[in-house]
Amino acid sequence: xxxxxxxxxxxxxxxxxxxxxxAGAWARLTANRMTSVGLAVLGLLLALTALAPVxxxxxxxxxxxxxxxxxxxxxxxxxGTDQFGRDLLSRLVWGTRVSLGVGLxxxxxxxxVGATIGLLAAYYGRLVDTLLMRxxxxxxxxxxxxxxxxxxxxxxxxLLNALMAIAIVNVPFFARAVRGQALAIKNLDYIAAAxxxxxxxxxxxxxxxxxxxxxxxxxxxxxxxxxxxxxTAGLSFLGLGAQPPTADLGSMLGNGRELVHRAPWVAVLPxxxxxxxxxxxxxxxxxVRDVLDPRLKSGVLVRPAALTARRLPDAASAAVSAxxxxxxxxxxxxxxxxxxxxFEVGGRVLKAVEDVSFDISRGETLGLVGESxxxxxxxxxxLAGLVASPPGVMxxxxxxxxxxSGGPIDLARADLATLQAIRGGRIAYIxxxxxxxxxxxxxAGEQVAETLVRHRGLGRGAAMAEAVRLLDAVxxxxxxxxxxxxxHELSGGQRQRVMIAMALANRPDLxxxxxxxxxxxxxTQQRVLALLDExxxxxxxxxxxxxxxxxxxxxxxxRVAVMYAGQIVEQGSAAALFARPAHPYTERLLQCxxxxxxxxDVTAIPNLPPAVDRLPPGCSFAPRCHRAxxxxxxxxxxxxxxxxxxxxxxxxxxEVAAGTAAPAxxxxxx
Amino acid sequence: xxxxIVKRLLQAVPVLIGISIIVFLVMSxxxxxxxxxxxxxxxxxxxxxxxxxxxxxxxxxxxxxxxxLGGVLQGDFGQAYSLGRPVAxxxxxxxxxxxxxxxxxxxxxxxxxxxxxxxxxxxxxxxTDRILSLLVLVGISTPSFWLGIMAIVLFSLTLGWFPTGDMxxxxxxxxxxxxxxxxxxxxxxxxxxxxxxxxxxxRANMLEVLRxxxxxxxxxxxxxxxxxxxxxxxxxxxxxxxxxIGIQAGFVIGGAxxxxxxxxxxxxxxxxxxxxxQRDILLxxxxxxxxxxxxxxxxxxxxxxxxxxxPRVRER
Numbered sequence: 001x002x003x004x005x006x007x008x009x010x011x012x013x014x015x016x017x018x019x020x021x022x023a024g025a026w027a028r029l030t031a032n033r034m035t036s037v038g039l040a041v042l043g044l045l046l047a048l049t050a051l052a053p054v055x056x057x058x059x060x061x062x063x064x065x066x067x068x069x070x071x072x073x074x075x076x077x078x079x080g081t082d083q084f085g086r087d088l089l090s091r092l093v094w095g096t097r098v099s100l101g102v103g104l105x106x107x108x109x110x111x112x113v114g115a116t117i118g119l120l121a122a123y124y125g126r127l128v129d130t131l132l133m134r135x136x137x138x139x140x141x142x143x144x145x146x147x148x149x150x151x152x153x154x155x156x157x158x159l160l161n162a163l164m165a166i167a168i169v170n171v172p173f174f175a176r177a178v179r180g181q182a183l184a185i186k187n188l189d190y191i192a193a194a195x196x197x198x199x200x201x202x203x204x205x206x207x208x209x210x211x212x213x214x215x216x217x218x219x220x221x222x223x224x225x226x227x228x229x230x231x232t233a234g235l236s237f238l239g240l241g242a243q244p245p246t247a248d249l250g251s252m253l254g255n256g257r258e259l260v261h262r263a264p265w266v267a268v269l270p271x272x273x274x275x276x277x278x279x280x281x282x283x284x285x286x287x288v289r290d291v292l293d294p295r296l297k298s299g300v301l302v303r304p305a306a307l308t309a310r311r312l313p314d315a316a317s318a319a320v321s322a323x324x325x326x327x328x329x330x331x332x333x334x335x336x337x338x339x340x341x342x343f344e345v346g347g348r349v350l351k352a353v354e355d356v357s358f359d360i361s362r363g364e365t366l367g368l369v370g371e372s373x374x375x376x377x378x379x380x381x382x383l384a385g386l387v388a389s390p391p392g393v394m395x396x397x398x399x400x401x402x403x404x405s406g407g408p409i410d411l412a413r414a415d416l417a418t419l420q421a422i423r424g425g426r427i428a429y430i431x432x433x434x435x436x437x438x439x440x441x442x443x444a445g446e447q448v449a450e451t452l453v454r455h456r457g458l459g460r461g462a463a464m465a466e467a468v469r470l471l472d473a474v475x476x477x478x479x480x481x482x483x484x485x486x487x488h489e490l491s492g493g494q495r496q497r498v499m500i501a502m503a504l505a506n507r508p509d510l511x512x513x514x515x516x517x518x519x520x521x522x523x524t525q526q527r528v529l530a531l532l533d534e535x536x537x538x539x540x541x542x543x544x545x546x547x548x549x550x551x552x553x554x555x556x557x558x559r560v561a562v563m564y565a566g567q568i569v570e571q572g573s574a575a576a577l578f579a580r581p582a583h584p585y586t587e588r589l590l591q592c593x594x595x596x597x598x599x600x601d602v603t604a605i606p607n608l609p610p611a612v613d614r615l616p617p618g619c620s621f622a623p624r625c626h627r628a629x630x631x632x633x634x635x636x637x638x639x640x641x642x643x644x645x646x647x648x649x650x651x652x653x654x655e656v657a658a659g660t661a662a663p664a665x666x667x668x669x670x
Numbered sequence: 671x672x673x674x675i676v677k678r679l680l681q682a683v684p685v686l687i688g689i690s691i692i693v694f695l696v697m698s699x700x701x702x703x704x705x706x707x708x709x710x711x712x713x714x715x716x717x718x719x720x721x722x723x724x725x726x727x728x729x730x731x732x733x734x735x736x737x738x739l740g741g742v743l744q745g746d747f748g749q750a751y752s753l754g755r756p757v758a759x760x761x762x763x764x765x766x767x768x769x770x771x772x773x774x775x776x777x778x779x780x781x782x783x784x785x786x787x788x789x790x791x792x793x794x795x796x797x798t799d800r801i802l803s804l805l806v807l808v809g810i811s812t813p814s815f816w817l818g819i820m821a822i823v824l825f826s827l828t829l830g831w832f833p834t835g836d837m838x839x840x841x842x843x844x845x846x847x848x849x850x851x852x853x854x855x856x857x858x859x860x861x862x863x864x865x866x867x868x869x870x871x872x873r874a875n876m877l878e879v880l881r882x883x884x885x886x887x888x889x890x891x892x893x894x895x896x897x898x899x900x901x902x903x904x905x906x907x908x909x910x911x912x913x914x915i916g917i918q919a920g921f922v923i924g925g926a927x928x929x930x931x932x933x934x935x936x937x938x939x940x941x942x943x944x945x946x947x948q949r950d951i952l953l954x955x956x957x958x959x960x961x962x963x964x965x966x967x968x969x970x971x972x973x974x975x976x977x978x979x980x981p982r983v984r985e986r
Contacts, residue, residue, distance in 0.1 A: 138688035143965045145924025146942075146958055147692075153946040153954040154696045230813050234928055237815050238943050250813075257819055257932070264823050271816030278811030303794045303880045306895050386890055388881070424891035431890075436883040441905050441980050451891040486981045502891070 028291050038283025041276055049097040058087035060094045061245055069263045082266050096273055098248035102163050103229035107221050109167040114174020115217050119205055122182035136172045144169055152240045162241035166231050170224050181216040182209050215292040222285030226278040233274055249274050304388035307416045311395050328402045331361045333509050333542040339397030341382045350613045352378040354566040365543040367557030375566040376546045380512050384423050425455045427510045428503035433519040434495035438487040444498045445483025448505060455506045470501040493524035504535055512544045550593045554578060562586045565609050565620035572646030582648035582657040584625045627652055674977050674984045682970050689962045694735050697955050747956035752948040757956040767837055768937030772926045774857040779864035780915050787872025792899055809866030814925050818859045818932035835934035856933040860925050864918045871914050875907040909980040916972025920965050
């Protein structure tokens, strides 16, 4: 979607409020409940291990065979003793100290070596890059633990060697991450400037690049620390790490394994501590990643539901149509009344579509025109409940679809099953960018056939044959072969023809085309538009045509509705609207259209549309309007009928339509 | 497609050469007299001389490398001195059990990981998602060697449902059922961590895919959610997951070392641990080389499967 957020400011505003330095980062870290749990668990374990020397613990290595294998909660040994009578609690605390220390040391070593390799590879490029990264790739080609085993095999079993082995196998993760980030910033202007000013390579790497790759290093450390603790413990468990008398959690577990028949607690406890340690680290590392790398933040990836959320005044009744069906003329296909759709983002409300009403009759083309972010697409998607939600919510209005066997249906209140029967059947969509709108892993023909199977109940074979016929009807050359092609194997124009075939497959009553030619090159645009118009005439479908391009709208549409900041500001027959625009916004938009036959000065409209969560109390266009007066800014302006079905949302519509100049003295507000 | 497979096979050759160099170098940096290190302190001078002769230890390293590689290419990995028989013979008997164990675990983690991850994504922030996310967190944080011991304590020693280890029963065993009975605990234990990772990444990929325009198109066609998610979303998420599952194979094979040790499974992992503690370098070298080669082939297969699922990959 992204449409309501397009004009400048809101994009930044939608992002999390930027934290102020370290305090801000800490606040954001602890704002996540799971991260706080992780911090608490980790903090407790860290405090215990740090304080180990001063805590009243028994000597972890003091043996007392008279007290061997005491179960937990024994007197003088809360967690019991091992086969030599050593106090398990004390051994656990000291063992955790070793495991944590080894894990941290391995992580730091891997970070240092990996970051150095990554920085050198990125900074010097060419041969240095090739040699270093080939080496890194080869290390990655080994199964993770196996190379560590080989290294320990060569160096001999010891805790230090296990630490080195684990560090080495983790170096590639740092090298790759740092190289990627460093490459991204290496060519930025300020690095080039530093080079030109004669700074040494070392100085540039250390003072300009390193600070920028630091977050990547921290994120990688956070994600690899728990592996490194687990794997060093694993090597000790196999007897290849810590050697007696040194004990870490892994070697304690290895010892406990021998006693599992007689004293299972000796094996249970070290594992529980490793598990707690790893859970704590993983929780904190997820939090750290969210703070430092907001792109991956889980909350951003929200799954849109199959149906837009609705909070309509009378939706609770759950009836298919809550309001009594209005009397609709037999030619009317769709009647939209007072439709309002909002985006609710983190407690803020963006009024993407506000009180929009329009009718479309059989065989008619209604053009919906406006700048990006004016709410055109959201209006179109609201009709069949296809607005991504969250964050979209339909809060008001009725969408009457006329002409079905059961009389008019209010789509805004219809349930999902009803809508699914209508989507692709009586109402079909053509989207803007056919490359992203078509499924990349399904063949073009299958994607057309699918809608035939769904709505006409055709068998697979019959549907494929019909799909080929449809592709032929949209003048796709070589339709039979093209039906077997994947979307990326087709040109932009061919892909949009597939979209059109798909939309027309079930002879819809209403075709909704959302900027169908924007993603295409100019010559293709003309052909696709001509095709669309021709097919519309043949099938008699009503067409809702969305565009930001007045020239295209003028060629194609019978009637036009102009949208600005979520509202329809002017509506009427194309002829009337083009001849006598009655809203200053329409007037200015028309001036933006270059006309070869009647050349005029093309003027851009000053400033940007308002952000849809900060709409002015009065007319939304007032801040950019050269006619705006005090009255315009005070209260909302209603859509007023002028003559015929021509209507405009302007206090001075008559003057604008008559072409009279702005009232003298009116401030040209900028 | 054939061209793509050939291309990927050719690309695997330098990787395999790189692997053989690393394996060889790691083993030749052993401090001190290599022959003594290999044969132990009680080696006779004749034994040392014989080993020097076979490994060409008195010649420059590149010569040693090519001598070793030449043998490896002919299936000759040298003599495992701790066993007194050729490394190749020992490997041959160990490969099967390891790949049975790791393969089963990989299958389990793929099936359960994909299912759990998709279910969590489809019910994002619902109870299913929360419970699955918690399980995943615990899964990826669990030391598998500890989990194996716990499984033995609970299911073997306490409940008596499964054997404590080995591949077949000592007496009267030997059938497929006996094998599966012995395989259950180790395979499940080995699959836990990888299932967590696969589930987590599947969820992330599904969420990413469900936001794509083509999912909206599928919904705009009126397709039921079952089809939208199963056919349109999942197939695209799967394309991204296949290479990830290939990489998981590496973690599973590595994890098999622990699991074989815990469950006394007669595979390569246990052989390696014993060989390392006995410092039987040629045996370690051979074992690592075989497993690393298998891993390269698994990733190659994953690439081919991905290309089958996504036509765009073939043309890269």
